[in-house]
Amino acid sequence: MKRLVVVAALVGALPALADEGMWTYNNFPSAKVKAKYGFEPSQQWLDNVRLSSARLAGGCSASFVSPNGLVMTNHHCARGCIEQLSTAEKDYIANGFSAKTEADELKCPAMEINQLSEIVDVTDQLNKATQGLSGKQYSDTLKAEMSKIEKDCATSDQVRCDVVTLYQGGKYNLYKYRRFQDVRLVFAPEHAIAFFGGDPDNFEFPRYDLDVSFVRVYQDDKPAQIANYFKWSKGGAKDGELTFVSGHPGRTSRGLTVAELEYQRDVVMPKTLVTLAEIRGMITEFQKRGPEQQRISNNMKFGVENGLKAIKGRHEALVDKKFFATKVAAEQELRQKVEANPELKKKYGAAWDEIAKAQEQLKLIRKELNYIEQGQGLSSSLFNIAQRLVRAADELPKENGQRLREYTDAGLPAFKAQLFSTAPIYPELEIARLEFSLTKLREELGPDHPFVKKVLGKESPLGLATRLVNGTQLRDVAVREKLFEGGKKAITSSKDPMIQLAILVDPDGRAIRKNYEENIESVIRKNSELVAKAKFEAYGTNVYPDATFSLRLSYGSVQGYTDNGKKVTPFTQMAGAYERNTGEDPFALPKSWIDSKSKLKLSTPMNFVTTNDIIGGNSGSPMINKDAEIVGLVFDGNIQSLGGDFGFDESVNRTVAVHSDAIIEALAKIYGANRVLEELRPGKQPPVKAKPAG
Template identity: 30%
Template sequence: MKKFIFALIAGILLLPNSVKADEGMWFLMFIERLNHRDMEKMGLQLTSEEIYSINHSSLKDAIVQFNGGCTAEIVSKEGLVLTNHHCGYSAIAELSTAEQNYLKDGFWAKDKRAEMKPKSLYVRFFVRMDDVSKRILLKVNDKMSETDRNKVIQQEIALIEKENSEGGKYTVSVRPFFQGNEYYYFVYQDYKDVRLVGTPPESIGKFGGDTDNWEWPRHTGDFSMFRVYADKNGNPAEYSKDNLPLKPKHYLPISLKGVEENDFAMILGYPGRTNRWMPANGINQNVNFAYPAWVEGAKMGMDRMKVYMDKDETVSLQYASKYASTANYWKNRQGMIDALTKSGTVETKTIEESKFNDWANKSENKAKYGQVVATINDYYAKTNLKARHDNYLSQLMRTATYGSAPANLGNSLLYYFNENEAKRAEVLPKINALIESVYGKFYAPLEKDVLIAQLNLYTSKGAEFGLSPMISKLKEDNKGDFATVVNEAVFKSIFASKETVLAFLNNPKPEAISADPLYVLSNDLLTKVRAKSEDQQQMDDNFEKAYRNLVEGLRESKINSIQYPDANSTLRLSYGKVNALPKDPRNDAKVNNYTTMTGLVKKYKAGDEEFDLPARLLELNKAKDFGKYADKNGYMPINFLSDNDITGGNSGSPVLNGKGELIGIAFDGNIEAMAGDVIFDKKLQRTISVDIRYVLWLIDKYAGAKHIVDEMTIAGENLK
């Protein structure tokens, strides 16, 4: 009996480590020390050196950050890149026209000469990282104000970045971790000649649309393909017909064995942002003030855009990426509200902070930590209304081009006209690029409608915090309806369209900019976004210091056992297993950790915007023409679940088996676990991935692009 009790106690003591086995977004340089043994027990067959090496090729050399916001992986010795369809969406839309709509119809390059170059697209390779915490933190002390502290830190960061760039060969970024208690630098190499190789039609790549977004079961072929090009020496180069496909240091082999429950799954990628250290009242502020405003503002912008997109295919292409991005975060933030509320995250964090406050007010800790919780709680109490206001205003600026562009462009032009002739010649290309970025995908009737709707919403719902005097007067004079204000401003404005801006540049009257009605309106909104009183600045400084000390104190006291820093778009590794959710009657699969083409076809609705399917896919399914890509049990796999810890930015990340072979592409999470950015829930949190067998089946059987599949290495089949 005693042996049983001791064993039970030992099991309980070990429980936190086993419970958190799948939690964490880990630095690659610490894998050997922190994770490797645990990963081996779960099924990893690689050494830590095969995952991350500075001197030799390793897995990290096949993982790239895709265009600054997603992840992608190299899958051939000729620089072939796989990522999500939604990550390549804007590039595909840019290359499309109403006559040749690659978003709608798909595209597959018959050879390398047919691959297409978008205007702006790059991939970033990770070279190495190192710890510079001591170097930076020795430059500061607790007597400094936050402003002085940050100034000293930024100066040291600039030196470190310059020292490691090798004269501009590399991009170097020093980033803070654990709320400024640690610092690491990251060395990258950017390749800008990246070309579209192939994409399925959006009826496959975006199957399920907004209805299925963040949901399980899923049946989405969310992938697209690109290729990285370099100069003849393999170095980054601007686009040239003489460039050659990149010969990567490492590329991922493909596994067609499929997945089963409890199979090891590893993901490398660039998660964007988590807030696992966020205080209780910060979560409360998001749930009750910030996110509801975000959701309502985003929905308003989407609804107004959709009216015009449905009427005109050209407009639909112009706004496809902006609408998709807005819709993604709209549903995400609503899911966050629901999940954080349901999980009681505020209550959990409050208990943790109460324990910390008891520890902080012990005599030996009080000087440094005693006021931390009180300072943080006071900050959030005083900024709740500001958070609501700022989110309504930020959604206005994000969805309404007329909200921010006239001020940004007008201020750039004022700078331009105040310079001498030589400086103007230097600045003019940047002015032209800014004009193109504003008006390249622009439809004035839509933009007017969005601005009117957003101003009406913002001035109604954000007013409790306080509007600017100008906006307040316009609201009062027009009884809360900005239709007349906006229509008149656009009619009279230099910034109404690309044509009116270019006409102004041909016959400039610089003094007219400051009086331009659209510029005045936009500049007032932008000034409000950036406004910060002395009291607010002091409160921000106090909060920043208290938050940093909270994280330091939680780690020192061991009250919070998290060993990994929050995500911040730096390369991380997460590991876990294929892990089913409870049986769901909507899923025909025997185990609720995968979906099949049978389930895909059951969702099919002819002509439906979200659930239509190409005729060829339906024909191939009817003939059961799945080839070598079918599962050993006969079904055609579509998506699968694992319990990896990921977030936004991981889109497109490779899902690897224990041998480092590609088994899927991560593209989503489940809405029940939207609290995951703040608190990891092992029971609920899942990563949704495209099964690599479905990807290859679509390329080979559906698209008839077998030459692309032949370029890859299929493990056990065509090892190269």
């Protein structure tokens, strides 16, 4: 695999090269796009694209594609909703779903969609509040000021406000969102075609996936009216065409220091790979119990396998000696510039060493932080609900700025939506997950660790997991609501075993979190801010920040690439899916595709690749042309792009998307989804009779 060596050498320090960059909308390099492609996005164009873009609060991207609230995203992004709406009798994951009428659209139990309405720079306000502070005082003041800004911004439950940290603290922006919490499923194809090729094809190209779903946002029980939305292109993406991706890349690490990258390479990633492999093994064994067990755990397995392959690719990038040497060289160059200037040295010179010391401290508490506070030791939806209820009873009576960040006023609407979600919780799967995590807790911390003794007592992991899951009433949303409304009195008097466990372990979790936030996180935050400011002074501000699951815009073009000496063309065709079909998973086309083959134009482009710079979280992003029209739907990156967490190489990094023509062809001739077609291309698509999915 070709690695990121030359192009990525000074990522995080110098202005972006080639088509590199996940740019914020208030610092987009329109002039660079014009210089290379002859098109300069105007402010009006940028505003329209921003407002036409959407975010799934659970971790994906999306877009508005009609004035009546129709939203397009990936099947794997809507998969949680699809699975939660499914039953053993109606398996929408296996068989697909298509709402024949508006009344047939099904409400997703736990989906929230956000539209970014405004961006405000609040850097000066936060810098002024924290000036001269360090340690606990810096951490507490920064969080309190963030909470205040967010609370003043969030004027109703229909508004969400997040202070976003950019450039590792060099800048702070307030992102104000329009929030939609009534989201309903409109269309989803079968899993077999949405993830055709399965894990063997994941992060590979050529691909033949129809990884698309449509949902609709509602307001006051009616389809929401949307002023800005993407229209559909007439012919889809063409070879060499300029393309834009507007989405929410989850997190990159291009601006991290060498010490932070070493911690990821040597500690976090190797351990995470082992843990995910063990979880995959646990799920695989669970699925052997029967078809229902397989159905209810498929989504979890999908996520684990995806994460396992992604982290493996990122780890391979960091263990590549040539690539890592470029990160070291970039940092040394910046530090030399700082050392050569007495004023810069005084302000920023110690920052890298302070971050390195914090990484050493993090190594010492990593296991306890992960297994006591961050969920690895008590992995259970029901325990998570219990912990939220217990902490809400303690946190909500406090002043807004003094609460844990997840309990601030600005976050309460989303918090309540998750807490009171009607998404099904399956006891058998809960027991399996909890038994596994309790076993790992004892293994990692040791049987003599006070926390392990406190949790397990004389019970086995299986015995405790079974007693807790079978004894709790927290699967009942009404019970959760009663406990939440009853506050501290209701919590302390509850006999629910899951609540009692959450109360028992809460002091331990809070203690390790306090140590981390005050003595490690605050040091990293403060000194990362100094490193970022040093970069600004040395190289200027014509750089993009690391991804933070906030809306970004990247530009590129439709281009193939060379892989191990073999030329990879940028397009696949629908015919290729039939050629690849074996009739056995994961290369088994669904019956609807087999039955409809004669109706299709098999030369229709299926999937394609571009040079757009993306990362995980961009799944579901719209791929648009210069006229802000849909030409594709992002659903993956190629295997070479997995190192994109740390750098970008235009020669091989590729975004993988579903071609817009393939979506139309399938909706019309395979699924007969005429309602969706009419919204995407009003008056242009003649109805085609086909058996709707589901």
